[in-house]
Amino acid sequence: MSPALASMKRAAEQPMEYAAEWKARTGRKVVGLLPMHFPGELAHAAGCLPVVLQDDTEPVTVGQANVFNFYCGLNRSLIDQTMRGKFDGLDAIMFGDHCVQLLGTADVIRAERPSLPILFNQLCTTLDANWALRETLGTFEQLWKELEDLTGHRISAEATTESIRLFNRSRAQMRRLYEMRRRGEVTISGRDMQTIVKSSMVMDRGEHVALMDKLYSTMPRRAVSSSDVTVYLSGHMCHAPKPQIIDAIEESGARVVNDDLYVGWRFIHADMDESLPPIEALAHWYLDKNRKMPCPTRTMQGVDWEAYLLSEVERSQARGLIVLMVKFCEPHMYFYPEIKEAFDKAGIPNLLIETEHEEIPMEALKTRIETFVEIAKRRADIKAA
Numbered sequence: 001m002s003p004a005l006a007s008m009k010r011a012a013e014q015p016m017e018y019a020a021e022w023k024a025r026t027g028r029k030v031v032g033l034l035p036m037h038f039p040g041e042l043a044h045a046a047g048c049l050p051v052v053l054q055d056d057t058e059p060v061t062v063g064q065a066n067v068f069n070f071y072c073g074l075n076r077s078l079i080d081q082t083m084r085g086k087f088d089g090l091d092a093i094m095f096g097d098h099c100v101q102l103l104g105t106a107d108v109i110r111a112e113r114p115s116l117p118i119l120f121n122q123l124c125t126t127l128d129a130n131w132a133l134r135e136t137l138g139t140f141e142q143l144w145k146e147l148e149d150l151t152g153h154r155i156s157a158e159a160t161t162e163s164i165r166l167f168n169r170s171r172a173q174m175r176r177l178y179e180m181r182r183r184g185e186v187t188i189s190g191r192d193m194q195t196i197v198k199s200s201m202v203m204d205r206g207e208h209v210a211l212m213d214k215l216y217s218t219m220p221r222r223a224v225s226s227s228d229v230t231v232y233l234s235g236h237m238c239h240a241p242k243p244q245i246i247d248a249i250e251e252s253g254a255r256v257v258n259d260d261l262y263v264g265w266r267f268i269h270a271d272m273d274e275s276l277p278p279i280e281a282l283a284h285w286y287l288d289k290n291r292k293m294p295c296p297t298r299t300m301q302g303v304d305w306e307a308y309l310l311s312e313v314e315r316s317q318a319r320g321l322i323v324l325m326v327k328f329c330e331p332h333m334y335f336y337p338e339i340k341e342a343f344d345k346a347g348i349p350n351l352l353i354e355t356e357h358e359e360i361p362m363e364a365l366k367t368r369i370e371t372f373v374e375i376a377k378r379r380a381d382i383k384a385a
Ligand code: SF4
Pocket: 072, 073, 074, 075, 098, 099, 100, 101, 102, 236, 237, 238, 239, 297, 326, 328, 329, 330, 331, 332
């Protein structure tokens, strides 16, 4: 493993330890960020380290009494980590309201850590409403002010544009790697791709950009085998799937060529317009996101997740779709039947894997994945004959 990737891996696996070290080094504040729609750019412009809060590998124990069992693994893990003191190094948490469960988690964190500032901002969910721009500008103005209050100094428009520029560059670096993987120019494992995106969520962006430059200069360019069964991964909003699931997919003879995972393309697909006043850039970035990649927690007329997935699977030349659904994720569950119907109708092999925070019976899962890969391979062979 290259030293650049090893540094990213350390930060991705121990984000709060990385944040504590960064805070000790810089003397600045660390702001936790909840998925999926709040931009880190503003917190960065305020001189803070924005850290997208992740689930961890610990079983939910001390938090169990404070959270419903039918909350998704991320919410249960966030509450458990709060109770274990994992987030005590944070100076604030920026919360959105993108699903009902996260609202409950915000309440528990407020109750358990009353002295921790919660910057709660409600972004509108109907992105094409005629009042959406006005509302969104107001939300980001409020957040801007709250961050100024938190840090005790003004956030300039120039600093925000600089942060937007840096984050755009960071996203472009990762998108370039995605494109190279899609075209088969590099062999990079799904696990490593997750590490790269996840570390960008928790690291100082300038440091991450420098590591990406190093990674590119040392990455071996290799042609991949055309006999691989190419697959597209979809879903897993808000946090990363367990790496062993990605490993099991790749070890079964499949090659992941693209995804719409949050710790993946969803996090890096949309840039902000550097030529706009920053508050407008933030608002348009948010309101235009669904046109580029539909999110089941937002609505926009004429935008369908299944239509997006069908065209992306085709563009990526994937032979099958694997849907990774977080157990008890209501927004995803509402949309899944339409995705399944569309892919069945199009004759594209698709597999649903429901994931949990707790251990998954991997042997049974491997058998299902191997069967799916074999079906996808045979279907592709018949089509090519
Ligand atoms: S994974 Fe689903 S249920 Fe969990 S926080 Fe995200 S949207 Fe909500």
